[in-house]
Amino acid sequence: MxxxxxxxxxxxxxxxxxxxxxxxxxxxxxxxxxxxxxxxxxxxxxxxxxxxxxxxxxxxxxxxxxxFDTPRAGDWIMRPELSTAHLGKEDRDLEYEKEMQLQPHIVYLANSSNVKVGVTRKQQVPTRWIDQGAHEAIEIVEVPNRYLAGITEVALKEHVADKTNWRKMLKNDIEDVDLVDWQKKLRPYIPEEVQEYFIENNTETELHFPxxxxxxxxxxxxxxxxxxxxxxxxxxxxxxxxxxxxxxxxxxxxxxxxxxxxxx
Incomplete structure (x- = not known):
């Protein structure tokens, strides 16, 4: 074939x-x-x-x-804290940016090569975790727009990684960790305006790769x-x-x- x-x-x-x-x-x-x-x-x-x-x-x-032209490659995609649709400010295409940015977003912890913090649209859970090769993940906060998710990620990556070591992930050189405990430890570092969106009593999601x-x-x-x-x-x-x-x-x-x- x-x-x-x-x-x-x-x-x-x-x-x-x-x-x-x-x-x-x-x-x-x-x-x-x-x-x-x-x-x-x-x-x-x-x-x-x-x-x-x-x-x-x-x-x-x-x-x-x-x-450098399509709104599907705007800087706010890789750096959510640069989102401006909630202010009505256009980057490349305001209608597209409103559609993508002004919807529920999740800040999460995922364990692939190490524990890392990340951001994704709520509808992309658990797809985002799968794409990163994470064998376990947990949601930390659910916010109404991408900007709030972005500033939360910026605050948390001072205390936890935001990158995946792809070689370590592929070698399956990983260890199970208590992500619920990590979630609790990181809570004090969440920005004040996001604290109300913290997800209480959450559990880990486990993923199994072929x-x-x-x-x-x-x-x-x-x-x-x-x-x-x-x-x-x-x-x-x-x-x-x-x-x-x-x-x-x-x-x-x-x-x-x-x-x-x-x-x-």
């Missing part, structure tokens, strides 16, 4: 084992069903996720022009530079495909690449 399409972040479904899917345009694959199969991957060309032109991808699946074999020394595949790759898929965690030879491929980091996938 052979498929060709532009890579986009894999949609997921939380069940006993997380289910992963790959939207290839005319085909929609359940990636879990490809486990223990040999895949041939090859780079075909670029296709910007915004203008759909064949231009080199700059960041987040967008060409350089679109990255991985048959974790890599001891994960090595990242650069498909553009290498051109093609063949390997046996043995796991999926976060947005990574894990292969038997310890090669790992970050699907999300390669959004905007048109690829051929051949399944042996």
């Amino acid at each position: 052979q498929y060709q399409g532009v890579l986009k972040k894999m949609p997921t479904e939380n069940s006993e084992k997380i289910q992963y899917y790959l939207d290839m345009g005319s085909d929609f694959l359940n990636v879990n069903q490809l486990l223990n199969k040999t895949l041939d991957l090859s780079f075909v060309k670029y296709e910007c996720l915004n203008c759909h032109l064949e231009r080199p991808i700059y960041r987040q699946g967008f060409c350089k022009s679109c990255f 991985v048959h074999q974790y890599p001891e020394k994960p090595k990242s595949l650069n498909l553009v530079k290498q051109g093609s790759y063949t390997g046996k898929l043995v796991g999926i965690k976060g947005q990574y495909w894990i292969f038997e030879d310890q090669t790992v491929f970050n699907v999300r980091a390669n959004e905007g690449l048109v690829v051929n996938i051949s399944i042996q």
